Amino acid sequence: MTRADILQRLIAARPARQDSLLPILHAIQDELGWVPPEATPAIARALNLSRAEVHGVVCFYHHFRTAPPGRHVLQLCCAEACQARGSAALAAHARAVLGIDFDETSADGAVSLAPVYCLGNCACGPSLRVGDTVLGRVDAARLDALLLTLREDLQ
Structure with a gap:
């Protein structure tokens, strides 16, 4: 089709x-x-x-993508509660590690990085979502481990 x-x-x-x-x-x-x-x-x-x-x-609407996403879409919460818990630093780390900005896809096509404005996990920020999985209390080390897992999934 x-x-x-x-x-x-x-x-x-x-x-x-x-x-x-x-x-x-x-x-x-x-x-x-x-x-x-x-x-x-x-x-x-x-x-x-x-x-x-x-x-x-x-x-x-930020939800709609006008370009094909990577195999995995990593949505990082940028709302106030997560900001208060360090999401800005986590976003900077994600952009640096992936070599992309928000609304872009890594060169290997593995991960697209998208900002979202509340995942409803405010008490456990900073939070992110990959697919249907929401993760809380994410720091740089936990993000690095997640990205390694996502990229291994492509091999």
Whole structure:
């Protein structure tokens, strides 16, 4: 099945109403891992929206990716509670070790680094999520061990 076929199936699965925009975008990202550029005109046509309206929603919400992610997406909490517990230093360490900034993917394609603004694990910050797993009280050493495990998973 081509990507165009997948997009068409996901768009057609929802009512052709403007309030279907977010559910369609979530379905696309859930299946493909990102929202490819060709999704914008297809969604706009189906929901009778302008391309600018669809693009604006994709760009507004940090959750939506407009480029393919790495094999693993490491979401680092940058909200106030985690900041108070050292997430800024942890973010700096992650960026240095991976050689990337937020919303980028490591050169080996193993890890994408994404900021999030609350994982609901405030008492155990700094927190991060990889896949469906939330980890708390993460320091540089624990992050290094996690990254080693994620990269070994690729081999």
